Amino acid sequence: MQATMLNTKGYFYSHLVKKNNYTLDLRTCIENTVLKLLENDTSVNRPGMLLGKIQSGKTRTFIGVTALAFDNGYDVAIVLTKGTRALAQQTYQRLQGDFADFKHDDTIQIFDIMLLPDNLIHYELNQKIMIVVKKETNNLQRLYTALFETYPMLAEKKGLMIDDEADFASIGFTRSRDQIIEINKIAGQIDEIRTKLQDCDFLQVTATPYSLYLQPEDLIVNSSNKTFKPIKPAFTELVPVPDAYIGGDYYFRESEDENTVAYHIYQPILPDELDVLKKQDRRRFKLEEALTSNKIASLRHAIINFIVGGIIRRLQAGIQGERPKKFSFIVHTEQGKQAHEWQETVVMEIKEGLRKAVESDKALLHDLIKAAYVNLQPSIQQLGVILPSLEDVKSEVETALRNDVIMITKVNSEKDVNQLLDEQGQLKLRAPLNVFIGGQILDRGITIGNLIGFYYGRNPKTFQQDTVLQHSRMFGYRSEEDLAVTRFYTTQHIYDTMKKIHEFDSALRAAFEKGGQDNGVVFIQKDTENHIVPCSPNKIILSTITTLKPFKRLLPIGFQTGYKTYISKIVAELNDLILEHVQGQAIPEPFLLDIEKANKIIEKIQATFDEKEGEKWDVQAFLSSMEYLSQNSVLEEHRGKVWCIVRKNRDMGRIREDGRFEDSPATTKGEKGELKVAREVAKDIPALILLQQNGKEENGWRGCPFWWPILVTPENTPTVVFSSKSAE
Known part of the structure; x- marks a missing residue:
């Protein structure tokens, strides 16, 4: 069999390599992926797999794969995004930015499927085409119509379908209440489109592929009496992880070594506190006691740690002559809107109580600030960076409270997220210190910058690997200085479960590295x-x-x-x-x-x-x-x-x-x-x-x-x- 010749010096790829300064490891991953796509029959049941880590640069990688694919005979790229409008918008804006020069040269057209014009002319259709499609019924129906009715010539071109977060909507099955395995409707739509395309390769991109690798070879679906062939990767390519990436190893392995900064990152929550935060109940907790009650001691501790940690980082920036950054903190314990509203009320009461204490109870305020300072001090000293004096921190915290620099935002819906996104599609930090309270809507790819605090309490009866890892918004690229003031709050049970899942994740990755997904x-x-x-x-x-x-x-x-x-x-x-x-x-x-x-x-x-x-x-x-x-x-x-x-x-x-x-x-x-x-x-x-x-x-x-x-x-x-x- 003749070896496939890969063009790595083409118009699209060479430009992106230079523009985005791709490392040798990243170029190798991208080039191996396209080579394997060309050499393998990545049909409906056997797509290629790009396996990355949570917030580790998977989007950057599949953009590079798309550019190289365009230089090697592919004409159409369909990007299936996670199931929220905000995330589809984030992906669309990212593509628009990375391919902006090509758009100006009229060599590529990029569309959101819901905004695809119905009067494209041949001049446009003969360019490279990229279509962003949210994994949602109406979006997928619009894609079907575009490919097979409005512009059937696109269905005849060589295409690449990229399924971002493949585990999310394109898992081949879900379990009903009766535990009967059923075909997911969205997965069915995707399969129908994939089957009808004449020449299309399939690449799935995920950090949590376990629902794909661990599926049985076939499933008998009782309701339709059909055999569903689940998705099984034809090949797996690992996205390189730079040294600056902070993930499960840091939170669940390095944190066991008392001689590291990571040792200080985990802070336990008592399960009873999570119950208090589900709904208002004055028999359990009185709101006016927010600054003193033991019932919410960990949440109060977390919020004040965040304020003090953010102030310390801003003081450090000033000492070093740098522009101070804005910082973020997430509260994620429940899915229900009622719980989010109650948590917002509690956090607002903590903030208001601290503001009042500036004038009326400085002794209490200073005790709370000192406790946070003492908590953060060991990790900052372990790193060996400047630690502002306690008196300077007290003064700056008082100023921050007087000037109202702490933004508290409840995020319940896609509408809420859309209003918060910046021009890059990332969650906008409007104030020096930003607290976001929400649930699932904050997960699945939403980028939240400079995260130094995460209060997590999701405790389902059955933990799912992909769900729990995707909740880990604290993973990503973090500076050492930010990590020194970062704290992760959850119960011992949840922490231990996340540690188990991390170990499982690491074991599977090690197996892939040793010889692929089918053994080890x-x-x-x-x-x-x-x-x-x-x-x-x-x-x-x-x-x-x-x-x-x-x-x-x-x-x-x-x-x-x-x-x-x-x-x-x-x-x-x-x-x-x-x-x-x-x-x-x-x-x-x-x-x-x-x-x-x-x-x-x-x-x-x-x-x-x-x-x-x-x-x-x-x-x-x-x-x-x-x-x-x-x-x-x-x-x-x-x-x-x-x-x-x-x-x-x-x-x-x-x-x-x-x-x-x-x-x-x-x-x-x-x-x-x-x-x-x-x-x-x-x-x-x-x-x-x-x-x-x-x-x-x-x-x-x-x-x-x-x-x-x-x-x-x-x-x-x-x-x-x-x-x-x-x-x-």
């Missing part, structure tokens, strides 16, 4: 007979997954022990089971433990935890992961065993100084540090660390010793996803 990840479950078996990835519920990779730690976090009366006997049994292996050793050496005995120990440890208090431990995932990794050793003598590392007489607290649950009870300090030892011995089977804690009341426990288990996965762990629960 093992999905497992326990069957009804308690055996570990492979499972279909499309069946998993993402909030119940555990992703395994080399040297990952699995451990209970946020739990509470039972009372001494109830657990002393079980603890004594555990002591007998565990300590018999390490008698006479001051610092016990690691030893091999049969998996059956390890399972018995873990089950007894679970029985010492209070299921009604604190965070629930997914012990099934712990046990199943330990068993799977033990049984799949390449060394026969290690099969069915784990390395066990025991440490005694520990006094770890339940809650850290920053208010978060302790999640690092094991140490790497010294030669005998248990984590260090675990990483040395866990080559092909896992290491089980068992820490005997004294459980003192002053450390947040209930005055009874207990055992705290940690599973460390082996160095040679394949990428494994264990699902505790099936979606069936």
Whole structure:
């Protein structure tokens, strides 16, 4: 087969490369994508895939792909955008800007499908054509009419259909209330258009492709008795991610290292506070107590942190002779308009209370400012940049409150968003400090500049990978100085779920890099007979997954022990089971433990935890992961065993100084540090660390010793996803 020759020096692409200063990595991605489009049959069921990250430059990449495609025989590009008018407008304006020079030369025409003229002449139709189409029924009907009735010559040209955020509307199926899989109407319209076009390639662009990769090969749709062939990528090209990009690694991996700026970014919210913010109820919270009530302590803390953080950044800019930036903060906890109105009222009351305190209660105001300053200080100092004095910050905050520089905006609808967009289609920051309160309308591609605070509380019964990641508006390109004053507020449960989803996301990306989307990840479950078996990835519920990779730690976090009366006997049994292996050793050496005995120990440890208090431990995932990794050793003598590392007489607290649950009870300090030892011995089977804690009341426990288990996965762990629960 003759190799395809790609023209990379053409009129469109060479101009954009120079205009937008494309990096070598980006050019390689763009050129590989077009080459694969030319070489692969990207038909209805097998489109190409551009896989990026949330707010990482996917639009920039597919614009480059379009330009290069135009230089290599393509004449028509159809861009399917997310399902809101604001986002369609944002994409349209972006295309108009990037292709402005070509428009002036009359070599390209760019249209919004809803504004497409019905009297285009051949002079215009013979130019390159770009059409922006919102994934919505009327838009798609207009596209169908344009292609097959008004301008049928366009349907005969070589075309490229780009489905932006492919997971959003063009997923091939949804679940009805009766859990019957049905064809999505919008997806049906897109499929009909794709099928009728004579020569059209398909490229899907997304950061969350799991609904595409994890679909079964076919679906029987009961209502129509037809088999629907879902979208399966013919190839996957990864959009390069520059070093300046801040995403899940920063929020959920780097944040575990106390020597980083990221360590300070997460701030826990109590679930009860989210209930208070759903609707007004004076039995729970009185509005006039907005500056003092513990019922909304985290929200108040978040708003004041945002104000103080924004003021610090503006003072830093002044010191450095730069123009001060405007900053933004998002409150996103509910979808309902009633909740947004109540949250707007609460935030307005906080703002008004702070303004009044400038004149009437400076002691309270200064205490609140100082608390925020102390919260932000460690991350700013960690970065090593200028920290304005507390007195200067107090003075500037007072001035900001007097001058009313804090804009609070409720965003409920497309109309609200349209009124807020600037000429580039981005959310306009009208004041130095901007608080946006809303729900889903703020997601899915809306660009919100200089975001330094995100108060997030969406807590559905079943988390969906694409939805949760798309809510992550705090991802994107952020300066280090902005990150030092950035804080992310959510509950421990939501944070842990987002961390799981990030780990799953990272595992799939790693698999793509190793050899494509069709291999590299093992999905497992326990069957009804308690055996570990492979499972279909499309069946998993993402909030119940555990992703395994080399040297990952699995451990209970946020739990509470039972009372001494109830657990002393079980603890004594555990002591007998565990300590018999390490008698006479001051610092016990690691030893091999049969998996059956390890399972018995873990089950007894679970029985010492209070299921009604604190965070629930997914012990099934712990046990199943330990068993799977033990049984799949390449060394026969290690099969069915784990390395066990025991440490005694520990006094770890339940809650850290920053208010978060302790999640690092094991140490790497010294030669005998248990984590260090675990990483040395866990080559092909896992290491089980068992820490005997004294459980003192002053450390947040209930005055009874207990055992705290940690599973460390082996160095040679394949990428494994264990699902505790099936979606069936």
